[in-house]
Amino acid sequence: MTTNQQKESRHITWEQLKERIQAGIPFVHRIPSPDGKGPALDIWVSEHGAELALRLPCANSDKPALSKLEEIEVRQISTLSGPMLEVQTRARTLYQEIYGFFVSVADKVQLNDKKALEAVEETLEGWRELIKIETVLSDEAQLGLRGELYFLRSLAKVVGNQALTAWVGPDRQPHDFRIGTLEFEVKTTRSTSHTHIINGISQLEASPNHSLFVFSMRLSPSGANAGTTLPDDIENTRAILGQKERSRFDEILRTHFNYRAEHSGYYPLRLHLADTPLLIPVDSACPRLTTDLLFSVPHRSRIHNVCYFANFDGLGYSENSEEFMNVMASTLPSRNIISNEPKQ
Known part of the structure; x- marks a missing residue:
């Protein structure tokens, strides 16, 4: 399977995700590992679509720096499955762009074997100016x-x-x-x-x-x-x-x-x-x-x-x-x- 085919088979489209967000019911969308051996990642949507978040398994020692993007928060959280890095936003007008951000992070982790913290920080830096520019009201x-x-x-x-x-x-x-x-x-x-x-x-x-x-x-x-x-x-x-x-x-x-x-x-x-x-x-x-x-x-x-x-x-x-x-x-x-x- 080619890299492009792997990407397409793992990710839902924005239109599909948007439809589920608009339904207002909280849910978790899992992004499976392409080989079944690597980490699975989760996209979390809260009730009424108030929050959109990506969760990635990480090491206890992973301590994220303060996000340079004012609409995105990055923190380590404890879950029953172990420590997770959570990338979260409440900026609903930016959900489509931030979903693309999540896809980029997921591909770095699952296809390029990057560590969770490295993938998040690298993508944050790459998107910093783009997110700033695209903060436009619907x-x-x-x-x-x-x-x-x-x-x-x-x-x-x-x-x-x-x-x-x-x-x-x-x-x-x-x-x-x-x-x-x-x-x-x-x-x-x-x-x-x-x-x-x-x-x-x-x-x-x-x-x-x-x-x-x-x-x-x-x-x-x-x-x-x-x-x-x-x-x-x-x-x-x-x-x-x-x-x-x-x-x-x-x-x-x-x-x-x-x-x-x-x-x-x-x-x-x-x-x-x-x-x-x-x-x-x-x-x-x-x-x-x-x-x-x-x-x-x-x-x-x-x-x-x-x-x-x-x-x-x-x-x-x-x-x-x-x-x-x-x-x-x-x-x-x-x-x-x-x-x-x-x-x-």
Whole structure:
């Protein structure tokens, strides 16, 4: 068997791995040794695809240095099978590239007889500049960020710099914004209707003692010399924040969204509002699945990672309507206090 044939028979394609990650169920994919005698390596995917990791058998004396790639962590862990080197990341926008990284490490170990630590460190050095260059947001992530920036600017018109404190989604809170007893889930689409994908049963469930609203907006391409790009939206948002808040804002973009100002040229798409955004109360008139609705479903405990589409056309309040302004006014500091309850 040729080296290329060995590679093809051992590795699944990115499309196959991506499909399993999107299923949301944790799993382990084993990369077998080509001769059956060398070490088998494992790719680990955590629940909902939150973490992607490669584990390689190693010696107790293998002590990895601090990774030079900020999105990749390398450490030695103890397992029932003995010590392992674990190469791990949470940067979901980089999973495809990092899977290629894992394949490179696996081939060095299994085909070129390199030690685990040597293979990892050699590949880390080779990929350092490549990973840095390719830290670019996916189309989906760009769209979501643009919607949250729009709502952040709208909220700042009412509560000023407190709007940035209310932006709790990047801190792994259950909803994008929380101020006092109000929560806001921002949904952005380029479709022809206010139809959005709902990720999980809890996404349209308010936290205890809170009221939840969906802020739905549609964007469409603007063409030349119109609309805004993602970097435009970021600068427009920075401009309304105080100096202290700007530093925190830049940190959120860098840490939670992998956005780098030097990559602004990668985001040339110009978009504008396709129609007036909507603010929809999440109540009995809101189309949604809930824990209570699914309680009686047979074998409910075996159902995981529920995703569905919900259409909000004609519901709620149009932006700048009296009802919309009343809700936004209720976020004023004199009437509400910022709440930062941890995610349940």
